[in-house]
Amino acid sequence: MLRWRTCTSKHFRWSSPVAQGLILCTLTFGVILPICCHRLLYSYYFLKPLYLDSLSNAALQESYERGQEALRFWENAASTKTTNDALEMIIKKPDLLVTVVTTRRSEGKDYHYLLQVAQQLKTLLKTCGNKACAEVMLCDVERGPALNEDALLLEKEFLVVRRSPDELLQGREVSDIFEREKQDYVFCLRKGWDMMKPKNVVVLEDDAFPLTNFFPSVKNLLSRKFAFNSLYIKLYHPERLQRYWNPEPYRILEWIGLGVFGATILLLLLLHCTPLSFTFSPAHFLFLALYIMVVAELAGRHYLLEFRRLSPQLYAVCPATECCTPAMLYPGNASIRVAEYLDQAVCAQGNAKDMVLYRIARSTPGEKAHSVEPNLIKHIGAYSSVRTNPNPPRLI
Numbered sequence: 001m002l003r004w005r006t007c008t009s010k011h012f013r014w015s016s017p018v019a020q021g022l023i024l025c026t027l028t029f030g031v032i033l034p035i036c037c038h039r040l041l042y043s044y045y046f047l048k049p050l051y052l053d054s055l056s057n058a059a060l061q062e063s064y065e066r067g068q069e070a071l072r073f074w075e076n077a078a079s080t081k082t083t084n085d086a087l088e089m090i091i092k093k094p095d096l097l098v099t100v101v102t103t104r105r106s107e108g109k110d111y112h113y114l115l116q117v118a119q120q121l122k123t124l125l126k127t128c129g130n131k132a133c134a135e136v137m138l139c140d141v142e143r144g145p146a147l148n149e150d151a152l153l154l155e156k157e158f159l160v161v162r163r164s165p166d167e168l169l170q171g172r173e174v175s176d177i178f179e180r181e182k183q184d185y186v187f188c189l190r191k192g193w194d195m196m197k198p199k200n201v202v203v204l205e206d207d208a209f210p211l212t213n214f215f216p217s218v219k220n221l222l223s224r225k226f227a228f229n230s231l232y233i234k235l236y237h238p239e240r241l242q243r244y245w246n247p248e249p250y251r252i253l254e255w256i257g258l259g260v261f262g263a264t265i266l267l268l269l270l271l272h273c274t275p276l277s278f279t280f281s282p283a284h285f286l287f288l289a290l291y292i293m294v295v296a297e298l299a300g301r302h303y304l305l306e307f308r309r310l311s312p313q314l315y316a317v318c319p320a321t322e323c324c325t326p327a328m329l330y331p332g333n334a335s336i337r338v339a340e341y342l343d344q345a346v347c348a349q350g351n352a353k354d355m356v357l358y359r360i361a362r363s364t365p366g367e368k369a370h371s372v373e374p375n376l377i378k379h380i381g382a383y384s385s386v387r388t389n390p391n392p393p394r395l396i
């Protein structure tokens, strides 16, 4: 025993760089990060068994209350507005058309997703000043026989378009829900283009709740050169898929860049702001870079992305990621190109319109697709209208 102790103390000194590195890692990964991150949904430290249910229930409750508030707001608005002047006020060739694709929801209808989104759009449009920053069109793709009551309630405020009875008859035989969803999307893209010839189009699904900086950020994206070489720009990617270890080549580069940047800052701080005598070596630098990278990944890249919200200029644009289409920006005439591409594909389970679109952008010469980070919308749809829902729905 005595011999072992002498041996260890001979090879292991607390002041050695290896010991200091070990202490730093133990403190960071074993104490500080678990304390700070155990309630963060998108962190590796999130204690799912303890907090997932309470966080999910709180989110559901919050959405329910916002839905009920939106319902009261729009019922009130509908009863005080006498004429339906939405149609007369259509502006031809607007700079931006926001189309909201909506259908009646049987599950989760009390959350009134469409009414929440419409109320938020109305609020955000008011902040644009004299010149409206966008025209809004609601595309009600409900095929009946029951009506989409939320869309009906909004008719006095927004332009609401629907299929004609003939078009509805033609679409009756489509039984696959994913093919139907795609056809509905194509219908809305075409309708917006035919009615207004907009300069740019954003298509929102009816559970895509625009965040406060939505319009300034879209405007900023459209002012950048890359936008007009894009078939589409995704404005949302699920938070759970934003990790570095969800390999996307550009993310790995961002991760390494973050490590190098963080290590440089740490080394400068150590050299200039502490009384420690410190000899710099490439091994120190490598260690600190890896340390920063692991901290960022374990704490959650999602939270780092939030810092970019400080200004629209800080939003990152990267090659498009695969999943989901709740909020899409189609610059120039891209919306009509997308309608044509989608028309040629057949959708089914496992090959929904988001996957088809992603593959089209990758395989068609001359077409490029991008994603923006962080998200410009919040996905509020806890209940899907195309898939079976877990009961009760959970956040992840």
Ligand SMILES: CC(=O)N[C@H]1[C@@H](OP(=O)(O)OP(=O)(O)OC[C@H]2O[C@@H](n3ccc(=O)[nH]c3=O)[C@H](O)[C@@H]2O)O[C@H](CO)[C@H](O)[C@@H]1O
Pocket (backbone or CB within 6 Å): 101, 102, 103, 141, 177, 178, 180, 181, 182, 184, 185, 204, 205, 206, 207, 238, 323, 324, 325, 326, 352, 353, 354, 379, 381, 383, 384, 385, 386, 387
């Ligand atoms: C957040 C998220 O991951 N959302 C994706 C998920 O939607 P979800 O599974 O979340 O379905 P959802 O209920 O949000 O519906 C998506 C959109 O399809 C519309 N709709 C629905 C039924 C129908 O017959 N016709 C129709 O047009 C509906 O109004 C909504 O605008 O999967 C879809 C593909 O299947 C899309 O990739 C969605 O972006």
